[in-house]
Amino acid sequence: MSEYKGIKGAKVRNYTSDPDNPLEGQVWYNDTTGALRVGELDLSAWSTGGNMNTARSGLGGGAGTLQTAALGFGGSTPANTGATESYNGTAWTEVNDLNTPRNGHAGSKAGSNTAALAFGGFNPPTSILGVTETWNGSSWTEVNDLNTARRLFAGAGTNTAGLAFGGSTNIPPNVGPTGATETWNGSSWTEVNDLNTDRLSLTGTGTNTAALAVSTVTEQWNGSSWTEINDLNTLKTESSSAGTVTSGLVYGGLAQPPGSVTATNESFNGTSWTEEADLTTGRFGAGGAGTGTAALAFGGGTPGRVASTEEWNTGTGGVVGRTVTTD
Numbered sequence: 001m002s003e004y005k006g007i008k009g010a011k012v013r014n015y016t017s018d019p020d021n022p023l024e025g026q027v028w029y030n031d032t033t034g035a036l037r038v039g040e041l042d043l044s045a046w047s048t049g050g051n052m053n054t055a056r057s058g059l060g061g062g063a064g065t066l067q068t069a070a071l072g073f074g075g076s077t078p079a080n081t082g083a084t085e086s087y088n089g090t091a092w093t094e095v096n097d098l099n100t101p102r103n104g105h106a107g108s109k110a111g112s113n114t115a116a117l118a119f120g121g122f123n124p125p126t127s128i129l130g131v132t133e134t135w136n137g138s139s140w141t142e143v144n145d146l147n148t149a150r151r152l153f154a155g156a157g158t159n160t161a162g163l164a165f166g167g168s169t170n171i172p173p174n175v176g177p178t179g180a181t182e183t184w185n186g187s188s189w190t191e192v193n194d195l196n197t198d199r200l201s202l203t204g205t206g207t208n209t210a211a212l213a214v215s216t217v218t219e220q221w222n223g224s225s226w227t228e229i230n231d232l233n234t235l236k237t238e239s240s241s242a243g244t245v246t247s248g249l250v251y252g253g254l255a256q257p258p259g260s261v262t263a264t265n266e267s268f269n270g271t272s273w274t275e276e277a278d279l280t281t282g283r284f285g286a287g288g289a290g291t292g293t294a295a296l297a298f299g300g301g302t303p304g305r306v307a308s309t310e311e312w313n314t315g316t317g318g319v320v321g322r323t324v325t326t327d
Contacts, residue, residue: 018321036324042315045277049296049309050091054083057301058103061155061203062287063116067311070289070296071113071135076103077305080123086113087296096139100131106155108162109205109289117159117184122151126171134159144188148180154204156211160186163208163221168200175200183208193225201237203250203288210245212268216256220245230272234264238284243292246270249312251297252283261302267292280310
């Protein structure tokens with residue numbers, strides 16, 4: 001059997017702490033922690049999280065800026081559901097349902113698992129919804145409706161300062177795209193300046209004063225108007241997203257054309273998009289939460305509905321110590 005010394009030309013050294021600049025493949029023993037460690041590249045990647053209790057698509061974005069405190073609500077199983085689940089970074093827990101089951105709705109992406117907003121959507125076969133509900137950490141309460149009822153649109157902001165934009169005002173299979181944009185002040189919706197390009201099946205992230213609207217066209221909101229900016233490298237619809245206008249992430253969706261499910265993932269630095277490591281499972285209509293460097297993807301269609309969760313973490317690109325574990 002080969003030994004480490006024969007391979008690397010040196011014995012495994014003992015350190016009281018990890019070396020400052022380890023080499024890839026270097027092995028050492030940390031006397032303080034009592035662990036055998038190895039130098040590995042710290043790369044950006046998706047990893048497996050806890051499964052949702054209810055597999056579904058059309059989740060409406062979800063809510064939460066923390067990877068360890070997110071909320072997923074509504075969707076299609078394929079029947080419409082109001083099922084709501086809270087994520088703690090490890091597992092999903094069922095909590096109280098939405099009052100109005102729906103899919104194709106939007107949520108307060110900058111909210112949390114204790115303070116969120118769900119608005120709009122579709123309740124088959126004939127109802128395009130403007131219904132808005134607010135979450136207080138234990139239950140949903142119906143509040144004032146959107147001015148423009150819609151489905152397959154996007155949302156941003158919090159449950160006291162929200163943003164709704166784009167979507168379709170028509171019953172399927174009719175399209176009827178809109179660029180209508182509304183802001184929420186905690187009690188009512190107000191119509192403001194529209195998107196430059198009417199569209200549906202988009203994703204959004206950010207706040208009600210600084211947001212991104214992303215699909216086949218990307219626009220940025222500054223609190224009063226939309227400006228078209230650089231597009232994704234891979235144009236797609238029904239994607240998921242997380243983060244802000246200066247550190248965003250858009251992943252999964254339906255590639256355009258021809259509309260096939262994609263696992264592509266791109267980060268945004270405030271100016272341009274960069275291709276990153278793909279999702280493990282390509283999906284569309286999934287929930288998204290977290291930040292541009294620590295995000296969540298949960299549920300979605302493949303086209304079959306899934307319950308799986310993936311966690312995104314942006315690596316440093318350098319070499320870091322990992323503990324060696326044995327079965």
